Amino acid sequence: MQDHDNLTENDCKMTVRIKDVALAAGVSVATVSRALGDGPVSDELRKKVEAAVAATGYLPNLSARRLRSQHSHTIGLIVSDIRNPFFTAVSRAVEDAAYAVGMRVILCNTDENPQKEAMYLRLMQEERVTGVIFAPTRATAQKLDPQQLGFPVVLIDRAAPPGQADAVVLDNAEAASLLVEHLLAQGYQRIGGLFGNTSTTGAERHAGVLAAMQRHGLQAEARFIAPTPEAAEQAMRAWLAEPAVPQALIASNGLVLLGMLRGARAAGIAIPQQLALAGFDNDNWTELAGPGLTVIEQPVYDIGRTAMKMLLERLEDPARSARKVVLSGRLIARGSTAYTMAADAGQDGAPR
Amino acid sequence: MQDHDNLTENDCKMTVRIKDVALAAGVSVATVSRALGDGPVSDELRKKVEAAVAATGYLPNLSARRLRSQHSHTIGLIVSDIRNPFFTAVSRAVEDAAYAVGMRVILCNTDENPQKEAMYLRLMQEERVTGVIFAPTRATAQKLDPQQLGFPVVLIDRAAPPGQADAVVLDNAEAASLLVEHLLAQGYQRIGGLFGNTSTTGAERHAGVLAAMQRHGLQAEARFIAPTPEAAEQAMRAWLAEPAVPQALIASNGLVLLGMLRGARAAGIAIPQQLALAGFDNDNWTELAGPGLTVIEQPVYDIGRTAMKMLLERLEDPARSARKVVLSGRLIARGSTAYTMAADAGQDGAPR
DNA sequence: AGGTGTTGTGTAATCGATTTCAATGCCATC
DNA sequence: GATGGCATTGAAATCGATTACACAACACCT
Missing domain, CATH: 3.40.50.2300 (Response regulator)
Incomplete structure (x- = not known):
């Protein structure tokens, strides 16, 4: 209120330092620091400091704090x-x-x-x-x-x-196993997958699929790609253009699954009538796309x-x-892996 | 190589400061700072400093730099x-x-x-x-x-x-207008919308829809909600349970659109046969959900x-x-706003 | 009464860099 | 040969906080 320096209330253009607060409160900078932190300070001084902080509009400089405290x-x-x-x-x-x-x-x-x-x-x-x-x-x-x-x-x-x-x-092995068992239970036997090639995750999920299939005396065809929707779509188109395509395909993550679905749509393949699709990551769109996509939901x-x-x-x-x-992971079974293949189409995947 | 102190190569447990680099290079700390920055330093010393930096494994402390440089x-x-x-x-x-x-x-x-x-x-x-x-x-x-x-x-x-x-x-007014004009061109006339109530964006898009409708002498029914999928789904269910529902609904953003679609699915409403749906944000899932959702794509x-x-x-x-x-924004027209209403259903929205 | 903690406070050192300022050497110019 | 720039360099101040240390005051225990 009085005609002091420039600590009228705020916005004095200059940033206010801890020194200014100490001056305003009539204590040392150490006391201000302790009052703001957890140091031992009397209630009386702590109140004074808090008042001075409010009056000056003091905001601590985190760079200085980090430098000194080494945290x-x-x-x-x-x-x-x-x-x-x-x-x-x-x-x-x-x-x-x-x-x-x-x-x-x-x-x-x-x-x-x-x-x-x-x-x-x-x-x-x-x-x-x-x-x-x-x-x-x-x-x-x-x-x-x-x-x-x-x-x-x-x-x-x-x-x-x-x-x-x-x-x-x-638990990638377990999750892959859940997917494979689900597909097998639906009736699919010729199962393949598209896996990311940059992370251990893609490799582990691939290994999990192989292991689960092996327990049933079956094999799986796997292909490895850059883990992007674009690469997955391209790989999917190429795969679908080939003569022998598995009955069901697994994607090693959500981005790959997205690309695969796009590829299948572009090729005019009906899901799940002509091809079952499943993957990882319960992203928003998997619930809503087509018949719903079967996925492993990660926590x-x-x-x-x-x-x-x-x-x-x-x-x-x-x-x-x-x-x-x-x-x-948790298996969320949706329409994309329903077994709807007609008897005549079924001969493709008939047990040998 | 010699039995110096501890600057054998790296990992001497102590962090190395600029002072250590200066010592190793045989120059002052100021010169090291300048060599690493943009100051004027002779090529000879700059090379010495670079060698010392490499030898000591020096990494600048950004907190200190920020404090001193005030950037x-x-x-x-x-x-x-x-x-x-x-x-x-x-x-x-x-x-x-x-x-x-x-x-x-x-x-x-x-x-x-x-x-x-x-x-x-x-x-x-x-x-x-x-x-x-x-x-x-x-x-x-x-x-x-x-x-x-x-x-x-x-x-x-x-x-x-x-x-x-x-x-x-x-340009929310323009974008809203694109949506409305598209819906009108398809044949829809009774148009409503669900808008977020926390941001100016929801308000502007609502105003844009109203203005566009008004240019055609039409009105629009709007409701305001928290901009989350959950709130949108709940509002959608409530709305769909009422007697008079618009023929087409607009969502003020991607999250709201997601909730509306879920609500429509839960109510067993077919899109676009029983209700047209359009919104903002060309999220991945809008392309893939159902017949594809008509949206405004933002850059x-x-x-x-x-x-x-x-x-x-x-x-x-x-x-x-x-x-x-x-x-x-760019209008991406998809199946969710195709006009497929049968003649008998069409009487609901017949011009007065 | 005399140590012995305990608590609260201030002074000054410190964190690790950048930047100011003065000093140096070198060259061109008059 | 003195003088005035110009380009480099180093010593020391500085950024704004935390914290080590010293010390005073006071309570507590033999």
Whole structure:
């Protein structure tokens, strides 16, 4: 109210520092810092400081805080592409969990490119991040040494060599088995699949399909592609143009499934009358497309939340041995795998 | 190679500071800083510094750099929910553009909650961000004063009172008109819509529909809901249970459209035979669901990229007057608005 | 009464970089 | 040969906070 300097209320153009608050409150900067943090301060002074903070409009400078305290309160989230609904959902869960404990998230898209992965990992080091949640390509997963990095890493969706790093993954073998058993129970026998070729996930789901088929004395034809809708659509068109096409096809993730469905539509193939289709990721559209697509639903939000929880636990005890949390997928059977093949068409897949 | 201290190669457990690099290179810290930046340094010393950086494995501390240089090289991206495909795509574009110019992105989800918006805006101030790209609710858009904030703001998807802030928005009136004209051309006359009630976007699209209808001497029935699939599905079920339902319904965004389609399915309503459906956002599933949904496609990636470009231009010239970039949507007509109503059903919508 | 903690506070050092400022050497110019 | 730029370089100040340390006041226990 009086004709002081310039602390009338706010917007004095100059940013107000902790020193200004100390001056206004008539205490030392250390006391202000402690009052704002958790240090021991008398109630009397704490109130004075709070009043001074309100009067000056003080906002702490996080860069200065990070530099001095050596805690960035920042975690990195490195995924291939946030536009993949799986990563979108995981990212939302990670961010919710991070902000809930006062941490910031830096999001990076690698496009399955090992060079970008290396670049972003270096960036994380420069940011002095508290930790990183990472969905690596197979190439970097193998050569990844979390000790070397200087911060803990929790892998998601994709696993590294065991014992190397914490990880939250789907039980891909089990999930693939669920799909295969479902298809077999429907009556399909000639089953194939299109799998992403950049991650361990594609490989594991492929292995799971093979193993499940083998338990029934059957084989499966698999093809490997870049895990994008475009590549999947192209591969699908090519496959459908060939003479012998399996009765049922499995996609190794939601993007591939999307491309396959587009390819089937372009080729005029009726689902499931001429071809059954199933895949991973219960994205919005799978419920609504055609007869509904049979998929393995991943606990997407849970994966992100669990990854963040593991990261925090790892920070509390850096020495404990690496853990791998394996979550189960849920089969959602829909029309795309109904067995509607007529008796005459059935001869294709008749038991030998 | 010799028995120096501990700069054998790397991982000496201690982080290496610029001082260590200076020592290793036999120059001052200032020279190292200049060599790494853009300062004037002789080629000879620059090479020495680069060698020392490589030998010591130096990684700059970004917090220290930010504190001293007073440039955070960080922008905030505040949206309602990254899981809305519209914001997912925008976010990817913003991040691409940001990393391309050496900036970091902090992503915040507000869930259309003004309190969270206020909290994140304060966080942005503490981070001393270079700028913010923001999709505000109507409530905060009105009371938003970019001058007060201390950093430039570019609004996306939603507009503020004119002249207040830069913005990148869709031409909602035009887009709504495209939808209405399309429906009218198909033969529909009794048209209604479900609109989000938290943003200016829902309001503008509603106004656009009304205006277009009015040009034809027609009226439209509108309802307002929280812009989520769940709220839309519930509202849809309720609406469909009433006696007089419009022949065609418009959704004000992708999430609402999704909920409406679910509601229609749950009620056993055939699209487009019993009800035509159209909306905004060309999300993946709209192409594949049922007969395909007629939508307005937004230039999502362009919106993000343009917002980032405007932010950079604003930084170069803080004084220039506020600009609003208005982009056009594209009508994608699909089966959900085909006019297939039988003659007997047609009497409902016969001209009066 | 005399140590012995405990609690609360201030002073000053510190985090790791950038940037200011002064100094140096070198060359061209008069 | 003195002088005035120009290009490099280093020493030291600085960014804005946290925290180590010292110390005062006060309660508590022999």
